[in-house]
Amino acid sequence: MSLLRVAHLSDPHFGTTRLEVVDGLLNILKEIQPTLVLLTGDITQRARANQFKAAKDFVDLLGSAAVIAVPGNHDIPLGNIYARIFHPYKGYENIFKQKLEQNIVLEDLCITCLNSTSRWRHVQGDFQNSYLEKQFQESYSHCKVRIVAFHHPMDCAKHVDDKNLLKGRNKAIALFERHNVDMIVSGHIHHPFISLSEDRYPHIQRKMILSVAGTCLSSRTRAGAPNSFNMIEINTDLVPSITLTRFDMDLWFHFSPKETHRFSRDATLSWNHDLSFQEGENLTEYPRQ
Template sequence: MSRQLSPPASRHISRISSSRPDSIGVPRTDGVTTIFHVSDLHFGWPAVPEQIEAIERIIHDGKFDVVGISGDLTQRARAGEFQRAAVFVRDAKKVSRVITVPGNHDVAWWRAPLGFGHKPDVYENYRKFIDKNLEPVLHVPGATIVGINTAHGVTRRTLTWNLRDISIIGDIHKHQLDQAKELFEKSPPRDARVIVMHHNPVRGELSQRHGLKDTHKILGAFAEMGTDLVCCGHDHQESVHYIEHTRKGTVISTAGTISNRSRGGRPSSVNVISIGRETIDVTTHVWSKEQRTFVTGPHKCFKRSEYVAPE
């Protein structure tokens, strides 16, 4: 597949362009950071064991610099689901650095709805089995990766008239943005600035919905702090966008789901990202029923824009 430079754009990926088998490994290149971006594994009844096993092989063989898991490791935040997810994370850590954040399905929101109850209880199983830190920070050569927790359960800020969405909407508080900005300011000047979070800040093509509250404000804040890349999920449809801003252009990698809950009957998918000194490449890999593995799909390459600091 051609790897020509595409001009910055905010168009989404809307088609699958290849059915060629691919080991999904990325050749080691000096100055390039590789991220295997997977989301919405939904361990529990929606999980597809054959696809999970294929992902585990890809991670083992690919030896990516980072495996980024952008939430919804489980379906109902149950201990048994988290135990299986913990094995997945443990095995990934044997070959790569790993960063995870919780998704709305990983939060036992019913333990503290609308602030009634003990708020830390909603993350009890996530902290027990996955990571005590809900907002981890990862430093690898060439990149500073900041996790932001967007899954706060049922709060007054995320209430909606749609009862089906009562625990679904994501939110980012000002103190979280301030913390991310401070971390980036302390990072090496040439580091790519990467955010991993669950809820999608860009409207899904099929769902026609944002997963995150106040998306315009949040995307503006990301640009203001010089964010190069956002890795998210939640929408269950893969997409890659480029958001232009006077301060900084930001690539949004939305990974699909590895489950039987893909939107519109689309195949499960993952994104493989290469961050170079001048470009960010995102290649989507999709599940092939015929070949029973993930195969190469659309590829996008974006020029890394210069950060224009506030005067």
């Protein structure tokens, strides 16, 4: 059995962080030792050099874990129009030395990193269809599980966040289905949420896992949603399964498990939500459809 652990962090917004929160997150990551740390955008608050430097300092303290990142809308200069138009991703590229779009393979897992931001749009995200198709031209059929990561979410819990969902998401999820994507991870709205694609996209036959992470470090939290991150454990055995645990920060700046969801993939390559539970509460088992 091959078990991979991916720490999904999002929206740290360096420039709005507190040292106690940073230390708390570093402590728990050192304890659980993920295989990979995945950052889904809004790494900085205003795409300033000192904020990217703070992000780099944080990444350097993560030890041996591999780190990959995608940009968010806050990682493009807002007030500097010249920089926004002619080199919008300079700060991101200087720090992470990574392509904006890339495929990362870890044993039997493939993570496709996409850029959902635009120099012409500050908040909403979108993809060009031709751009998406290009990213999936290369075959990764040897990988047993495929995750797609980008900043803007495909689903949300609150109607007020509908306006923040990815534009063109219906075409995007149809393409993801064609290419056997198993899980889509994102951030942006600072409100963690887990769902299956059938909830918002009933026309899609093969169910995928949609995971939205909260803000891991920023003081710009929302009511009822403290700083948090998701730990994704991927079992690439004969019958792949995924366990997703959300870690929340408490009043003492400690991150601890709060909610866990378990999924398994069936013979049709659809994912089933087997059970969920919150720490200290009874688990909920979901009947198979």
